[in-house]
Amino acid sequence: MFLKIKQLLTAAEVARLDEISRDLKFVDGRATNPANQTKLNQQADPADPKYAESVQIVNAAFARSREFMDFAMPKRVAPPLLSRYEPGMKYGAHADAALIPLGNARLRSDLSCTVFISDPSSYEGGELAINIGNQRIPFKGAPGEAIVYPSTTLHEVIPVRSGQRLVSITFIESLIVDQHQRMQVYELNDIAAMEGTTMRWENRVRLDVVRQNLMRMWSTT
Ligand SMILES: O=C(O)CCC(=O)C(=O)O
Numbered sequence: 279m280f281l282k283i284k285q286l287l288t289a290a291e292v293a294r295l296d297e298i299s300r301d302l303k304f305v306d307g308r309a310t311n312p313a314n315q316t317k318l319n320q321q322a323d324p325a326d327p328k329y330a331e332s333v334q335i336v337n338a339a340f341a342r343s344r345e346f347m348d349f350a351m352p353k354r355v356a357p358p359l360l361s362r363y364e365p366g367m368k369y370g371a372h373a374d375a376a377l378i379p380l381g382n383a384r385l386r387s388d389l390s391c392t393v394f395i396s397d398p399s400s401y402e403g404g405e406l407a408i409n410i411g412n413q414r415i416p417f418k419g420a421p422g423e424a425i426v427y428p429s430t431t432l433h434e435v436i437p438v439r440s441g442q443r444l445v446s447i448t449f450i451e452s453l454i455v456d457q458h459q460r461m462q463v464y465e466l467n468d469i470a471a472m473e474g475t476t477m478r479w480e481n482r483v484r485l486d487v488v489r490q491n492l493m494r495m496w497s498t499t
C-alpha cells in the first residue's frame with residue numbers, strides 16, 4: 279500500500295537540492311491548483327534554469343532505486359517538483375488530479391510520492407497525513423527518505439508551525455492501473471526474487487508463467 283524508501287537520495291544529493299533551493303525562484307503553489315483555497319505553499323518556478331537540475335537529481339534517484347521500480351512499476355514519472363512550506367503554510371485535505379499535464383500529453387496519477395529534504399527536527403508540523411479508512415497516518419521523513427502512496431487517497435500537509443519544510447513531490451503513472459492488481463504482482467515478484475533460486479526449477483518456471491501472465495493481462499504498457 280505504502281512504500282517507504284529509507285535512502286532514496288544520498289546525503290550529497292540532499293545537500294545539493296538544499297543549495298539549489300536557496301537560489302531557485304519559487305512561485306505560489308496555487309499556480310498548479312488554482313481552485314484549491316487550502317493550498318498555501320511555494321513551488322519551484324519551472325522557468326528557472328536551476329529547476330532542471332533538481333528534476334534530474336530526483337529522477338536519477340528513482341531510476342536507480344530497485345525498491346521504487348519494483349513497487350511502482352512506473353510507466354511515466356512527472357518531473358519532481360521542489361515545494362517549500364514556511365510557517366503557517368499547509369496543503370489542506372485534497373484529492374490529487376487524476377490527469378496531470380505532461381508536455382502535450384497527460385499522465386494518469388496512480389501513485390504520489392514525497393521525497394523529504396529538510397531535517398525533520400528543523401521544522402515543527404508539516405506532516406504529510408494520509409487518510410486510509412478511518413485512520414489518518416502522518417509521515418515526516420528523514421532527509422533523502424521517500425514515501426510512495428496511492429494517488430487515490432485523501433491527504434494533506436499539516437500546517438508548518440516553525441522552520442521550513444522542503445520536499446520534492448511527484449506523480450507516477452504505473453504500468454498497472456489497479457492498486458490491488460499491482461500489489462498481487464509485486465508480491466509474486468518479491469517471492470520469486472527471494473525464493474526463486476531455492477525452489478525446484480519446474481515450480482519456479484510455473485511461478486514465472488503466472489507472474490508474466492498477470493502482467494500481460496493487467497499492464498497497459
Ligand atoms: O508535500 C507533500 O508531502 C505532498 C503535497 C501534495 O499532496 C501535493 O502536492 O499534491
Ligand SMILES: [Fe+2]
Pocket residue numbers: 372373374390433
Ligand atoms: Fe496531493
